[in-house]
Amino acid sequence: VTRETLNVLFVSPVDKKRRGDLMGVSSYRVLNFYPLPSLSSPHRNLSLFPAAQREHLHQKMSENGALPRGGKVLTVDTMNANVKKVDYAVRGPIVQRAVQIEKELKEGVKKPFEEVIKANIGDAHAMGQRPITFFRQVMALCTYPQLLDDNKFPEDAKNRARRILQSCGGNSIGAYTTSQGIECVRHDVANYIQRRDGGIPSDPDNIYLTTGASDGIVTILKLLTAGEGRTRTGVMISIPQYPLYSASIAELGAVQVNYYLNEEKCWSLDISELQRSLQAAREHCNPRVLCIINPGNPTGQVQSRQCIEDVIQFAAKENLFLMADEVYQDNVYAEGCEFHSFKKVLFEMGPEYSSKVELVSFHSTSKCYMGECGFRGGYMEVINMDPEVKAQLTKLVSVRLCPPAPGQALMDLVVNSPKPGEPSYQTFMMERTAILSALAEKAKLTEEILNTVPGIRCNPVQGAMYSFPCITLPERAINEAKAKGQAPDMFYCMKLLEETGICLVPGSGFGQREGTYHFRMTILPPTDKLKILLNKLKEFHQKFTQQYS
Amino acid sequence: VTRETLNVLFVSPVDKKRRGDLMGVSSYRVLNFYPLPSLSSPHRNLSLFPAAQREHLHQKMSENGALPRGGKVLTVDTMNANVKKVDYAVRGPIVQRAVQIEKELKEGVKKPFEEVIKANIGDAHAMGQRPITFFRQVMALCTYPQLLDDNKFPEDAKNRARRILQSCGGNSIGAYTTSQGIECVRHDVANYIQRRDGGIPSDPDNIYLTTGASDGIVTILKLLTAGEGRTRTGVMISIPQYPLYSASIAELGAVQVNYYLNEEKCWSLDISELQRSLQAAREHCNPRVLCIINPGNPTGQVQSRQCIEDVIQFAAKENLFLMADEVYQDNVYAEGCEFHSFKKVLFEMGPEYSSKVELVSFHSTSKCYMGECGFRGGYMEVINMDPEVKAQLTKLVSVRLCPPAPGQALMDLVVNSPKPGEPSYQTFMMERTAILSALAEKAKLTEEILNTVPGIRCNPVQGAMYSFPCITLPERAINEAKAKGQAPDMFYCMKLLEETGICLVPGSGFGQREGTYHFRMTILPPTDKLKILLNKLKEFHQKFTQQYS
Structure with a gap:
């Protein structure tokens, strides 16, 4: 036993206060002893041990509240086990890769596309939708009440802002609310x-x-x-x-x-x-x-x-x-x-x-x-x-x-949006209607174009902001995905992202009947862009099917 | 056994699929039977049963996934037990009472004071502190970017807003961020x-x-x-x-x-x-x-x-x-x-x-x-x-x-506040310094006035926003509080609120050494108001001590 190896000796709680003076080894009850694989390693940590030993080691350590030097208090082995089980596909690995690709594009890396289209999430403004003017006017007035004297703002917006501010502590939206x-x-x-x-x-x-x-x-x-x-x-x-x-x-x-x-x-x-x-x-x-x-x-x-x-x-x-x-x-x-x-x-x-x-x-x-x-x-x-x-x-x-x-x-x-007769009513209704009609049009368009693709079957998008079509994947693609330890539709979406820049979420992230495959795509991109996206997707699907048939 | 009383029969899980047809009673394994106190009661629920039976009943029910008609799925007995243990004094019963008193005052109820002073929480704006102009200008610009063309706003505020918006999806703070x-x-x-x-x-x-x-x-x-x-x-x-x-x-x-x-x-x-x-x-x-x-x-x-x-x-x-x-x-x-x-x-x-x-x-x-x-x-x-x-x-x-x-x-x-040389720098520094010096002054004032009161001992308020003085409570007050099932400093603070309108948080909400009593008071009210508050508190403490001595 040398000074080096002593770092991984474990001592019982009663003796722990004397751990600082490890050379007085006679007074320690040794619980476990594992030789270090490399004595010169500056950051000894549990990953140096074989898995089975590691588990035992960790258990002992957390029982004793002690960890060897260079080890972490908080590791994936000692963290909240429920959190580890959490999965959130909408911002999962595919989105992380999309962000990476965006950075690569900025750095000048050549790709078969010029931009990443994030159709993975229902994020309307990010897709170019403009905020409702009235809402933002009132919010600006609430934020900087000096603007209440500005005649650029309509009266109904000012009234809404005044009413909200009167309900806030010190008339400030910077105060805590109930x-x-x-x-x-x-x-x-x-x-x-x-x-x-x-x-x-x-x-x-x-x-x-x-x-x-x-x-x-x-x-x-x-x-x-x-x-x-x-x-x-x-x-x-x-x-x-x-x-x-x-x-x-x-x-x-x-x-x-x-x-x-x-x-x-x-x-x-x-x-x-x-x-x-x-x-x-x-x-x-x-x-x-x-x-x-x-x-x-x-x-x-x-x-x-x-x-x-x-x-x-x-x-x-x-x-x-x-x-x-x-x-x-x-x-x-x-x-x-x-x-x-x-x-x-x-x-x-x-x-x-x-x-x-x-x-x-x-x-x-x-x-x-x-x-x-x-x-x-x-x-x-x-x-x-x-x-x-x-x-x-x-x-x-x-x-x-x-x-x-x-x-x-x-x-x-x-x-409490503008009411008929209020100065902002017409603009508000125009903006609202334009957005909702465009969405209705895009819902229809998405369903129609997707259903022209052999191997894609899309239910009508009756509401919300997404299509969730069923895709037929060739046996060979499924096998290749499985060999990689990937869900087959994740494999598909990852390839789609790398080849076209389109970011979708695989159906496996939402759950689906065993043996079926899907993806979720928002209908939010502007109509022109959506058409391009859908046609690229169509092309990709046909190529993919050919490649793996 | 009638159709009425059958509602409270409990059947084993294996038979549950047939629960719809309760009259075929022979096929049910009866686990428990409690006669209903009132057969005509339209909302039978567990509160009709004696406490001991109720507990047993609840346990059985949640085991079986069944509840009698009119009962709730979610009750304090069947909810998350950890949540029940949660306590948050800063917004606890005393603050709820303060809100109630405010309503009573509004309704014209006569009180020995005219307003409630909420010194229970570090809520600066609610206490009259003005927001920093620069911050709110930038926030208004981010919220309603049309204002970027308005020459009322200084250039540094506009630059900050542009930079933030450029980092947002679709240049909108309405988009999800990473x-x-x-x-x-x-x-x-x-x-x-x-x-x-x-x-x-x-x-x-x-x-x-x-x-x-x-x-x-x-x-x-x-x-x-x-x-x-x-x-x-x-x-x-x-x-x-x-x-x-x-x-x-x-x-x-x-x-x-x-x-x-x-x-x-x-x-x-x-x-x-x-x-x-x-x-x-x-x-x-x-x-x-x-x-x-x-x-x-x-x-x-x-x-x-x-x-x-x-x-x-x-x-x-x-x-x-x-x-x-x-x-x-x-x-x-x-x-x-x-x-x-x-x-x-x-x-x-x-x-x-x-x-x-x-x-x-x-x-x-x-x-x-x-x-x-x-x-x-x-x-x-x-x-x-x-x-x-x-x-x-x-x-x-x-x-x-x-x-x-x-x-x-x-x-x-x-x-990333205004830097020397930027147009907003001077105003920003002036506002910042004014707030921080006023706080320093109020910290000193609080300590000084509180320490003039016999039975109150206040450490220097070196930082943060609160004083947490130790208060001596007469034995009789402590006993009266305990008889009421209240922490003695809660009893004190509640009385203070009812008599003066001052809302503080008792020390028991923060923890303190056994047998000591405290309260937390913010130093945030404007200096004039703070002086009045401290003197009212002084008066109350003397009266309280007299009353219970």
Whole structure:
């Protein structure tokens, strides 16, 4: 035993205070001893040991609270295991590679394309959509109230700004707001919901402003996560799903319970599938929550009123807590489709349901015609929540003090947009309509062009901002991907990115039926660009199919 | 057995699929049976049962995934148990009561005061502090770029806005940013740190922008939380502490490990106390993290360079991950005190430490001279973090997409404020200096006036934004509080609020040595108001002492 090797001796806790003086070795109870592979290595760490030994070593170390010199306190072996399980495809490896390629292009590296088109995420402004003038005018006035004296700004914008500022501490959006959100904003949200839902009352006290919808969704899932083993909370999510759900479920250590949407029937939701999924889950966990995304992400379907009623009936019968992700509520394009809020349908079903079913609905400033993702604005409405639980929710959100005040102000404008007769009304309506009609046109265009490609099958994009077509991949491509340890559609999307600069998210990131392959593509690029993108994609798919057939 | 009472029969999982047809009772294995207290009650729920039965019932129900009609899926009995343990005094019951009183005043209810003074939270703008003009000009330009053509705005403000917008997708702060934060902002943060720390290099790749400092702190604690029982992560926090720490530790189910600051020595930190605390904790958990708040919240002390060096040495010796909450870094008032960043001291200690000790430092737009709490801006710098863990951190933050872009832009202005020679420099410096000198004056004033009151002992407010004086409470008051099930200083603060309208946070919300009592009061109110407040407090304390003696 030399001074060098002594660094990896482990001593029991009682002796640890004397670890500084390692040469007095007689007084140490040696727990384990591993010779160092290289004594001259300046940063000895556990990676030098064979895996099996490493694991044992780590365990011993964390039991003793001791790590050898040069080792880290926090390693992937000693970190939160749930966090390791988290996966978020929308910003996963393919997007990281896209960012890298962008840098390479800037540095002058030659590529078969001139720019990366990020069709991986619903980020409207990044795709060139202009912000709504009225919203930004009011936000500028709130930010720098000296502008209230400027006659360049319309009166209605000034009135909105004054009203918001009067609700802020010290009349500044730099002050903390109440944790639940600025009171006048919550009132405006409640009024908006009431108008939207044909007069069904909404209580400002049931409104919580959030940091984007994601924040609200995670908070509610957090409240619901309890139990251990077979009693652990199960969360029912659609497959394909938006990966915020699977990521949060993993992080919280809840149990993901999949129900499959019916691709053959335009990604609709079958109650029989819900029933199957629930029964299967009850064998191993306690399914308590049913999450619905309507209009669908990534699948773009819009649920019929009947379907929503059936889901509510199912939730009531099976004692499930309902979470309705309704952030795309203005994004409905297909003829004959209409957005029905879960809240409205619930209340139209009568007191047997409306007094009973626990429902939280989420909305955001990031989607619809606004696309103000960067502001992280959002709200949730909680319905039939147990008052004691609501008090816990209020307490929980208070720990983070408040959602960003600019996001709250922006949410206010979304729910309290210019009214007929106000000076900004016409411009606002023109801008709003232009964006939504362009989206409808692009939804149609996407479906049409994709369906001309042999081996691509695309359901109508009824709503939201994405197409999620099914792609047929040649056997050889599938095998090559598997040999590389990659999901076949990841392999496909990676090749697409390298060859065309188009960045999509593989279907495996959202979940899909075994043996099927998809990708998610936003319909957000400007029409001209979208056409080019779709035709490049078509060309690529044909080439790819040929190459691997 | 009637159809009515059958609703509360519980059936085993194997039979559950037939639950719809309850009358075929012979095929059900009856697990429990409780007669309903009132058969006509329309909303049968568990509160109808005696407590002992209710608990059994709940357990059975969640095992079976079934709840009787009218019961809630989510109750305090079936919710996340960790969330229930969360406590956040800064926005606790006393603040809720303050809000209520404000409403009562508005409604014309007569009180012995005319307004509520919320000295419970470090919310500068709410206390009348004006925003920094330059910051708000740039933010208005970023929000409504049409203003870039307006000659009312100085050129340096326009340049900053253009630079930030160029880093945003589609040149809009409405676009999502990268999850780690806007690249140019991270560069500016790194440059700021490097300047602040006398040239010690900072890597933009180690900077993560956050939604206020709270968000960063919770994220790092989340990564560090692992193990079960005796190997569960212990988090060492100062007592008194800022309750975000205890709240997050409770939420994550980590173990809170207290070390006490030395009130007799101006709330300084003794290494012997750290050692005591660590040793005690190692008996029952795995303490891996040491959290430091400097300048201190709620205690207002500023750590000496020597103390920081000792802490780092201790962390190195004991293999602790360091978290340095440095959000008050510009708030240093006492003569002879200076802010030393943990990063700087770490690197000055030489490569033995600087290449090894894992450190994360947090900063924010909410404190210092800015007080822009509502924007929820912040950053953290991670040092010596294991690269694999860093990849996990990057993945984890990507799930929430990005911190609010306006908060990121504001953080940029804080670290890249006007330079000498730029048109906004003089105004900026004037505003900044005025705020910081007023704070220094108020820190002194608070200490002086409080120390004139018999039974109140206040350490110098060396930094941050709070005084945390020790108050002597008469035995009778303590007994009356205990009889009410209240912490004695909560009883005191509640009375203070009801009688004077002054809202403070009791020391029990931050933690304190057994048998001592304190309150936290911000020094933020304008000087005139602060004087009135302090004198009212003095009067109240004397009256209270008399009343209960």
